Amino acid sequence: DAKTTQPNSMESNEEEPVHLPCNHSTISGTDYIHWYRQLPSQGPEYVIHGLTSNVNNRMASLAIAEDRKSSTLILHRATLRDAAVYYCILRDLYIYGNKLVFGAGTILRVKS
Amino acid sequence: KAGVTQTPRYLIKTRGQQVTLSCSPISGHRSVSWYQQTPGQGLQFLFEYFSETQRNKGNFPGRFSGRQFSNSRSEMNVSTLELGDSALYLCASSPHLRQGSDYEQYFGPGTRLTVT
Numbered sequence: 001d002a003k004t005t006q007p008n009s010m011e012s013n014e015e016e017p018v019h020l021p022c023n024h025s026t027i028s029g030t031d032y033i034h035w036y037r038q039l040p041s042q043g044p045e046y047v048i049h050g051l052t053s054n055v056n057n058r059m060a061s062l063a064i065a066e067d068r069k070s071s072t073l074i075l076h077r078a079t080l081r082d083a084a085v086y087y088c089i090l091r092d093l094y095i096y097g098n099k100l101v102f103g104a105g106t107i108l109r110v111k112s
Numbered sequence: 113k114a115g116v117t118q119t120p121r122y123l124i125k126t127r128g129q130q131v132t133l134s135c136s137p138i139s140g141h142r143s144v145s146w147y148q149q150t151p152g153q154g155l156q157f158l159f160e161y162f163s164e165t166q167r168n169k170g171n172f173p174g175r176f177s178g179r180q181f182s183n184s185r186s187e188m189n190v191s192t193l194e195l196g197d198s199a200l201y202l203c204a205s206s207p208h209l210r211q212g213s214d215y216e217q218y219f220g221p222g223t224r225l226t227v228t
Contacts, residue, residue, distance in 0.1 A: 043204070044219045097168040098145050099157045101157065
């Protein structure tokens with residue numbers, strides 16, 4: 001599985017946008033970029049995923065660099081409920097099965 | 113629609129004992145995966161079941177095993193417990209098992225196992 005690199009932690013103010021970066025310089029052409037987050041005392045939850053184009057959903061936006069070697073998860077207005085560990089994960093289109101390979105993730109702290 | 117449920121939520125066992133954890137996937141989901149989460153190793157994939165068959169396996173010793181029933185519910189078993197098995201065990205369900213990554217997985221709240 002291709003590797004991702006994320007900052008250990010980030011801090012944000014409530015109601016402000018947050019940009020969570022992820023580097024994946026060895027990404028292959030068939031790797032999807034997935035983001036999951038894990039709130040305290042809960043299991044991970046899916047946030048968003050994309051392949052080449054930027055993606056938006058009700059939770060967040062995903063901006064993918066043109067060379068695909070990096071991506072950024074954007075939370076448009078952080079709330080206290082967004083404090084969590086955010087994981088950037090690559091999944092190959094042609095791999096059979098649902099296995100996710102988690103890295104250490106980024107701990108996001110949100111200040112009120 | 114009810115989410116993924118795991119029972120029990122908390123468990124304390126003694127070294128050398130065995131333990132069985134249960135996972136009920138979202139209705140209609142046929143794939144169940146198990147993960148172990150520890151402070152030192154993070155989230156690690158244990159195995160995945162689909163249609164009552166193990167389809168994928170992580171790098172864990174044979175003491176860790178699982179099974180899936182015809183209603184897609186799954187159990188995992190750890191025999192001869194060691195102190196290092198203390199962890200949060202998470203179950204995730206997904207509708208399908210196929211190539212492609214264009215769908216998400218749904219995780220349960222986990223079972224917190226403490227081995228003393």
